[in-house]
Amino acid sequence: MATHALTTALDPVDPAVRSDAKNLAERLVGDTPVESAVRSMLNDVAHGARIVVLRAEDEVTPAEAADILGVTRQFVDRLCEDGVLAFRRLPGSRHRRIRVQEVVDVAAERERRREGADAIRAALSE
Incomplete structure (x- = not known):
């Protein structure tokens, strides 16, 4: 089973990353489960949280x-x-x-x- 590494790290300490995350979260207005999950992750990054996304099979x-x-x-x-x-x-x-x-x-x-x-x-x- 292959493990896939994240190729991009988002540093929530970087103000530009936090601002971009906030702007993207505000643009997601739908209520589908995917939009809600992505919006929640982006809001967390916007507030300085570090997020790790892993596949279930990893x-x-x-x-x-x-x-x-x-x-x-x-x-x-x-x-x-x-x-x-x-x-x-x-x-x-x-x-x-x-x-x-x-x-x-x-x-x-x-x-x-x-x-x-x-x-x-x-x-x-x-």
């Missing part, structure tokens, strides 16, 4: 997966060992690679559980 290292999930690499290793996060080993190596879609799925599940716990706490406090 692979990341456990450290990169940890950054995406907002957890430690050791926690990602445990998710892999427990079978929660699917991975593959590089040939002849102990190094792991994890599909971005797997990381997104785990992140979505963690968010669903967090929302469920919040709803339970709110119901109990009423």
Whole structure:
């Protein structure tokens, strides 16, 4: 599986990049899912956020997966060992690679559980 690198990096610290992102976001007026997603990313760049766009089939290292999930690499290793996060080993190596879609799925599940716990706490406090 080939991993594609981004050939262009947008530096949100650069005022010209932020201004261009703001102008482009304002020109997107439709409500299609694609326009909404692109507008949201451009608005984030306009406000100084760094955005990374990855394909679902791309692979990341456990450290990169940890950054995406907002957890430690050791926690990602445990998710892999427990079978929660699917991975593959590089040939002849102990190094792991994890599909971005797997990381997104785990992140979505963690968010669903967090929302469920919040709803339970709110119901109990009423």
